[in-house]
Amino acid sequence: MALLDMTATELAAAIKEGKTTAVDALNEVFERIEAKEDTYHCYVTIDKEGALKQAEAVQRQIESGELSGALAGVPVAIKDNMCIKGMLTTCSSKILGNFVPTYSAEAVINLQKAGAVIIGKTNMDEFAMGSTTETSAFGATKNPWNTDCVPGGSSGGSAAAIAAGECFYALGSDTGGSIRQPAAYCGIVGMKPTYGLVSRYGLIAYGSSLDQIGPMSQDVTDCAAILQTIASHDAKDSTSVSTQDTDYMSALEEDVKGLRIGIPKDYFGEGLDEDVKSAVLHASEILREKGAIVEEFNLSLVDYAIPTYYTIAAAEASSNLERFDGIKYGYRTKDFNGLHNMYKKTRSEGFGEEVKRRIMLGSFVLSSGYYDAYYLKALKVKALIKKAFDDAFSKYDIILGPVAPTTAPQLGSSLSDPIKMYLGDIYTIAVNLAGLPAISLPCGKDRNGLPIGLQLIGDCFTEKKLLRTAYTYEKARGAFGKAMEQTGKAAALPEKEGM
Amino acid sequence: MGKEYETVIGLEVHVELATKTKIFCGCSTEFGKEPNSHTCPVCTGMPGSLPVLNRQVLEYAIAVGLATNCDITRYGKFDRKNYFYPDNPQNYQISQLYLPICRNGGVEIETKEGGKKTVGIHEIHMEEDAGKLIHDEWEDCTLVDYNRSGVPLIEIVSEPDMRSAEEVIAYLEKLRLIIQYLGASDCKLQEGSMRADVNLSVREAGSQEFGTRTEMKNLNSFKAITRAIEGEKERQIDLLEEGRKVIQETRRWDDAKGESYAMRSKEDAQDYRYFPDPDLVPIVVSDEMLDEIRAKQPEFRTEKMKRYKEEYNIPDYDIEIITGEKRMADIFEETVAVCNQPKKVSNWLMGETLRLMKEKEVDAADLRFSPENLAKLIELNDTGVINNTVAKEVFEVMFDSDVSPEKYVEEHGLKSVNDEGALRKTIEAVIAENPQSVEDYRSGKEKAIGFLVGQTMKAMKGKADPAMVNKILKELL
Numbered sequence: 001m002a003l004l005d006m007t008a009t010e011l012a013a014a015i016k017e018g019k020t021t022a023v024d025a026l027n028e029v030f031e032r033i034e035a036k037e038d039t040y041h042c043y044v045t046i047d048k049e050g051a052l053k054q055a056e057a058v059q060r061q062i063e064s065g066e067l068s069g070a071l072a073g074v075p076v077a078i079k080d081n082m083c084i085k086g087m088l089t090t091c092s093s094k095i096l097g098n099f100v101p102t103y104s105a106e107a108v109i110n111l112q113k114a115g116a117v118i119i120g121k122t123n124m125d126e127f128a129m130g131s132t133t134e135t136s137a138f139g140a141t142k143n144p145w146n147t148d149c150v151p152g153g154s155s156g157g158s159a160a161a162i163a164a165g166e167c168f169y170a171l172g173s174d175t176g177g178s179i180r181q182p183a184a185y186c187g188i189v190g191m192k193p194t195y196g197l198v199s200r201y202g203l204i205a206y207g208s209s210l211d212q213i214g215p216m217s218q219d220v221t222d223c224a225a226i227l228q229t230i231a232s233h234d235a236k237d238s239t240s241v242s243t244q245d246t247d248y249m250s251a252l253e254e255d256v257k258g259l260r261i262g263i264p265k266d267y268f269g270e271g272l273d274e275d276v277k278s279a280v281l282h283a284s285e286i287l288r289e290k291g292a293i294v295e296e297f298n299l300s301l302v303d304y305a306i307p308t309y310y311t312i313a314a315a316e317a318s319s320n321l322e323r324f325d326g327i328k329y330g331y332r333t334k335d336f337n338g339l340h341n342m343y344k345k346t347r348s349e350g351f352g353e354e355v356k357r358r359i360m361l362g363s364f365v366l367s368s369g370y371y372d373a374y375y376l377k378a379l380k381v382k383a384l385i386k387k388a389f390d391d392a393f394s395k396y397d398i399i400l401g402p403v404a405p406t407t408a409p410q411l412g413s414s415l416s417d418p419i420k421m422y423l424g425d426i427y428t429i430a431v432n433l434a435g436l437p438a439i440s441l442p443c444g445k446d447r448n449g450l451p452i453g454l455q456l457i458g459d460c461f462t463e464k465k466l467l468r469t470a471y472t473y474e475k476a477r478g479a480f481g482k483a484m485e486q487t488g489k490a491a492a493l494p495e496k497e498g499m
Numbered sequence: 500m501g502k503e504y505e506t507v508i509g510l511e512v513h514v515e516l517a518t519k520t521k522i523f524c525g526c527s528t529e530f531g532k533e534p535n536s537h538t539c540p541v542c543t544g545m546p547g548s549l550p551v552l553n554r555q556v557l558e559y560a561i562a563v564g565l566a567t568n569c570d571i572t573r574y575g576k577f578d579r580k581n582y583f584y585p586d587n588p589q590n591y592q593i594s595q596l597y598l599p600i601c602r603n604g605g606v607e608i609e610t611k612e613g614g615k616k617t618v619g620i621h622e623i624h625m626e627e628d629a630g631k632l633i634h635d636e637w638e639d640c641t642l643v644d645y646n647r648s649g650v651p652l653i654e655i656v657s658e659p660d661m662r663s664a665e666e667v668i669a670y671l672e673k674l675r676l677i678i679q680y681l682g683a684s685d686c687k688l689q690e691g692s693m694r695a696d697v698n699l700s701v702r703e704a705g706s707q708e709f710g711t712r713t714e715m716k717n718l719n720s721f722k723a724i725t726r727a728i729e730g731e732k733e734r735q736i737d738l739l740e741e742g743r744k745v746i747q748e749t750r751r752w753d754d755a756k757g758e759s760y761a762m763r764s765k766e767d768a769q770d771y772r773y774f775p776d777p778d779l780v781p782i783v784v785s786d787e788m789l790d791e792i793r794a795k796q797p798e799f800r801t802e803k804m805k806r807y808k809e810e811y812n813i814p815d816y817d818i819e820i821i822t823g824e825k826r827m828a829d830i831f832e833e834t835v836a837v838c839n840q841p842k843k844v845s846n847w848l849m850g851e852t853l854r855l856m857k858e859k860e861v862d863a864a865d866l867r868f869s870p871e872n873l874a875k876l877i878e879l880n881d882t883g884v885i886n887n888t889v890a891k892e893v894f895e896v897m898f899d900s901d902v903s904p905e906k907y908v909e910e911h912g913l914k915s916v917n918d919e920g921a922l923r924k925t926i927e928a929v930i931a932e933n934p935q936s937v938e939d940y941r942s943g944k945e946k947a948i949g950f951l952v953g954q955t956m957k958a959m960k961g962k963a964d965p966a967m968v969n970k971i972l973k974e975l976l
Binding site for chain 2: 081082083089091096099101102103105200201202203204205207208209235236237238239315316318319322323324325327328329339343363366367368371375
């Protein structure tokens, strides 16, 4: 088996058994990066030298028996909104184009302790605001399944890097679907854990009450191993939870007998692509065959999720991004006249269009006279959405549906119509509003050969149940195949509109 | 005849809490260190850093709230106050707007007329202090020191219940003592650990409506507060008398010039876009926590004054002064506990201590000598090892550097000479050298003996017991 065909946990096992080494695996990844990175542009920063040193050190620790975890020695890619000490961390923004943190994100530290070899930082939508990775200040990432298409976003670089074999696994962050949607578009597995399960310390905030770091991987087994490694209580994050049983690998069993699965009818209405719909419903059939009890129900309030999300996330973002002012770090405008003008020019030049749009939206909904009508109302709707899920979970163990209404759109087709782009988040954002865990995994391909994602949503802290269900489905589905096996374009895309 | 006016005053008092570490990170709150040496990613607003509440801040805020008869908010939150300024590294201050920790309290003050009145407390909230901007004239640039960024503050907002500068000072004194007694802050106005902003309006006597108020900032002493209140009252009355309007604005007091100037008007007021800080979990105050803090509340001044009267039998005036500073009261009680001589301890505090504090401009909070050493000094003096003059000399050294009086007396050879033979010899010599004074004394000028005592003490380098000198002199004369 070629090294790059292995999953992260398979590779760790091979290294442990002495069949290969962390250094050899890393060199293979770099070869792949050299061959493909120019085409896909998954990374903002690649730290070849640092990674090699790390790989050598980790290899020694593995050989001496100090390290033996399920991910020891495996090369990983980190989304560029997570701080790593001494490594450029930009959030794919000009305003942080020169920012090198003096500290590392807690999730990254957890990975390093487990023997991870960090390749570099992956491209993303600027400050995680976007669904396509096209709002990056450093250029768009391309979907390895079809380079005319976006990889999704905002963790598009992480998803594409896994699909392209430019890393074995990655970390992403999910505020409204930013792990799950690119995972779906790139045919990989991505999980957004329960809010508070993974420390947010060192994750550069977008919407603090919604942000959550999570695993992105080749399969469900890897996903469980990564989650097990990064989940921890962190005294530096007030919203981090303690006392959770994090032995997620133990949940990997093929068993859904008697499991109650609810399919929200409201997720299968207008706007859902037919191919996506049939692939997702087919997945539910497979789970039914495996012994799950599957039925339809009305989740309600689905239409309110998008305005609620864009009010709360933008409000928090407008405040979170105030610290980028040219005073302490990051970009500062060249010529300015006084403090106010420095702020204005620095921020006008440093932020991209989508970020500015959300800062303005957020500032507006928090401003006096509008606070009650927008922000406070959004918080109330958020509570109602949580309640709708609570009701659903009193009847079902798992909620099953699509991740996104369509497969990956073509590059350049989304940004011109932000409202349409925002509507693409309809199935993912309610999960963040309710703080729930959810996993996205491949369940088929559309007529053009692009991957389709299946979303499974669980109640708070039921990651084990979620992983067990996903694992059972994955085993029944069989191998999904990899983007890098594709030669050139998967299939001819329909003619672009207007051409 | 001119109209009669009533002044209406409310205060916003900021108090820096005496915690060892900052409100949302583990950095030290120590004052006066090298710029930016007490900083971390949290208090410098680095991307990805997160605040975690220092529990001691919450406990102090609740303790102050309980001592000022407030309702304690059992489910509270922190809010972000958004504004851009370089001393504020996140460009938002974490404060409390919607659910402050304490509400609806009040303290009783004594009025000029000798009566009592309650000044209501609208709310007390917790917040973080900002850093400090330092303008470098030489390089023509502004530098930021974030050592103070994140130092915990409480803001105590009163109701507009005060009517004169005297009432304001009485209210501030009351707050200062309560907070000092709690150990929650040293409350020094000059050093900024207690800051008061004065909201003042005037209205015609008897009117029920409030006038337009102004807010006065930069008041660094009780004197400045009094002067600023008088000045602002007159300014507003003058405006009204001239048929003009008071503008709602923030003014800055210049104590050197004795006048204020407008900083910003209400029209310039920023929209702070307050909203609950999503990085901090709600503050839940349990019954257990409240009970625990209540149990730890110290004896406050009123109770202490009552107890001193009963237990120590010292003058009311002494009690008033000693209990007027927490540190004084502590020294008093601890010294008495060692030597059991309340009157003598009180005398040392009321006499030499107050004198030296004034002379050397030392705050009571900064008194350094230990109760043990004061007790020892009293014992040395009582047993005649040192005389009063030497005792005062030793005390001054103790006041500066808390030396052990025993050791100091020993090292400097200050023990009284009680060897009568040696003393007698010296006195004989003094008598021989000063025939005029001897003559004066013998001719009935009793005062002349004072000069001879002085000469003897001088010859003995102050180490003789004056009583014994007197006795021998009289014998020999």
